[in-house]
Amino acid sequence: MSNPRTLFAIAFAWMLTPIAAGGQASPPAAYRPGLGDLMTTTVQPRHLKVGLAGQEQNWPYVRYELHELEESLERVARQWPKWREVDIAGLVVGSTKEPMAAVDEAAKAGDNTRFTEAYGRLTAACNACHQSANVAMIVIQAPKGSPFTNQDFRPPRR
Numbered sequence: 001m002s003n004p005r006t007l008f009a010i011a012f013a014w015m016l017t018p019i020a021a022g023g024q025a026s027p028p029a030a031y032r033p034g035l036g037d038l039m040t041t042t043v044q045p046r047h048l049k050v051g052l053a054g055q056e057q058n059w060p061y062v063r064y065e066l067h068e069l070e071e072s073l074e075r076v077a078r079q080w081p082k083w084r085e086v087d088i089a090g091l092v093v094g095s096t097k098e099p100m101a102a103v104d105e106a107a108k109a110g111d112n113t114r115f116t117e118a119y120g121r122l123t124a125a126c127n128a129c130h131q132s133a134n135v136a137m138i139v140i141q142a143p144k145g146s147p148f149t150n151q152d153f154r155p156p157r158r
C-alpha cells in the first residue's frame with residue numbers, strides 16, 4: 001500500500017466515483033414544449049404555408065398542409081387541454097373546425113375567392129381564441145411574402 005503508484009491509483013479512482021454515479025442517474029424528464037412553443041413551431045408556420053399556397057392557387061398542397069395544421073392543433077389540444085384556466089381543447093374545436101372545413105371546400109373547388117374568404121375566417125378564429133385566452137396582443141394575419149425561401153409554393157409544373 002505504501003507504493004506511491006498504488007496510492008495514486010486509489011485516489012484517482014475515488015475522484016472518478018461521482019462521475020460514474022452521475023452516469024447512472026435517472027434520465028432527465030421528457031421535454032414538454034409549452035403552448036407558445038407549439039404555436040410558434042407547428043401552428044404558425046402551417047397557417048402561413050396554407051396562406052401562401054392559396055395565394056399561388058396550389059390547391060392540392062393547400063389541402064395537404066391544411067390537414068397538417070389540423071393535426072398540429074389536435075396535438076396542441078392533447079398536450080394543453082387547459083392553459084391558465086382556459087379550455088384550449090374546447091376552443092380549438094369550437095373556433096377552428098368550421099373555417100378549416102370551409103378552406104378545404106374552397107381548395108377542393110379551386111375557388112380563389114372562396115379560399116380568401118374562408119382563410120380570413122380561419123385567421124379570425126386564431127385571433128378570437130387569443131382574445132378569449134387573454135393574449136390579444138398576439139395578432140395573426142394573412143402572410144405577405146414567404147420566410148421559407150427554400151420552398152416553392154406554386155403548383156409544380158409538369
Ligand code: HEC
Nearest residue numbers: 035036039040043044047088091092126129133135138140
Ligand atoms: C384554442 C385557442 C387558440 C387557438 C385556436 C389558436 N391559438 Fe395561438 N395561442 C393561444 C394561446 C393561449 C397562446 C399563448 C401561449 C403561451 O404564451 O404559452 C397562443 C400563442 C400563439 C403564438 C405565439 C406568439 C409568439 O409570438 O410567441 C402564435 C404565433 C400563435 N398562437 C399562432 C396561432 C395561429 C396562427 C392560430 C390559428 C391557426 C392560433 N394561434 C390559434 C391560443 C390559441
